[in-house]
Amino acid sequence: DLTNPEDQKRLGISFMNNFNEAKPITAIPAGELSEENAYKIADYYVEEQLKTRGTIAGYKIGTFARGEYDNGPVEGLSGPVTAVMFSNGIHKSGTHISIDCCNMSFVEADFGAVVKSDAINSAKSDLEILAALSGFIPFIEMPDIIQPVEGSTNVSGIATNYDFRNAFIGDLIATEPTTEWIDRLNNFSFTMINETGELLAEGKIENAYEPLYRVRNMRDRLLLRGRSLKAGDILSLGNMGAIRPLKENLYFDASVRPVFRGNIATVSYI
Template structure:
């Protein structure tokens, strides 16, 4: 494992890259011995410094939960990161593109917990019982590490490439809709670019919530009531640039729009 000083130095690099909207060389190219445990340690230092600076944690993102995303990245296991309150947008928002690097959009569902959820043996049924409601969400990816050749270690260190999320207006309890069959049609400037269905995420989009609760148990923690869990994309990422208008049609769960300025 990496020395704690090295972990802190990498967290500093990523914080500077976030402030300057720039990209740093791959961690694994410079530290090939770095492990997944190191990457979560780097993310944890970065997270704790943000909380100490006054940012409020509102939830967690899960990534790389679908075959589409694993094929797009070459990474074959899920990961997770943190989400702060100042990264949450409502549908219809104008999003400053200069705040992000390597800007892409992913199509997801988000879940808000009504009760805490803990492992070690959390199941899909446990997750569904703990969820208050599901809501459509777009994730804005924000990568501060060069994309070519990156590994799961690079991605996790960079807060799982999370930048922001845009939440829809339609909320549904798990017993009100078959979450596996929530569809998505993703448009950029009126042209359809991606389609998908929520079952593409681990066969049920809430499966990732159970996976995360079990993962947290390994670190002596749990998911708390009120947290937003962004469950993972069921389409490939779509690149966006300044001026692009994004629309995602979720069928019975409404639609989300945003514009990058």
């Protein structure tokens, strides 16, 4: 009974075994799990992760296009998904992670923000939000999908903490609360290459999202979960347009998201 707190706790704790053994969970049938209860299960899972995965380093956001939820819930979600990131899963640029770590992983070209003060929790305008940030960081996520190939849903993805496992971060790009910086944040390009310099993907942030819009919505969704932001929190704003699986798989259409070619992924921001 996924409405029962004891069963929610039992399920959330059980996901740790799937995480450690890098194996998919049993599918949770669509309709059996509400968004509200999925977050309750996720909180139990997060508590279990914190026993071995360090501290809460920040948060990530997913399933989100501008205006997507303006007219009400979409496929059981009242808004974009938020998930917790752990300090033991945040790695400096240049760190090596074996693809054998995971059930199904990929490299994703993301963009991250770093919180400067808890003023972000009450910031109203984009300039106020920018003032409450230290700046932004290059960010590559390497999650591990422990949802099954068949039968997974966005709601069940909430329960498994949206599959966070690893991420790589670059140096902080310090920003100032100015309209010029807002314009720069909304108008950069990115590339993803491998160690031979082969171009694997490229794109523009304007075709993905506005970073401060994402920060605002992530903040709002986290506050609804009872999680306020604090100085030092890293906010992963999501895929800019490049996901490359690290091995052959049944999760992605290879014509859309081909397997990563090489051993080293480098994402550059231009």
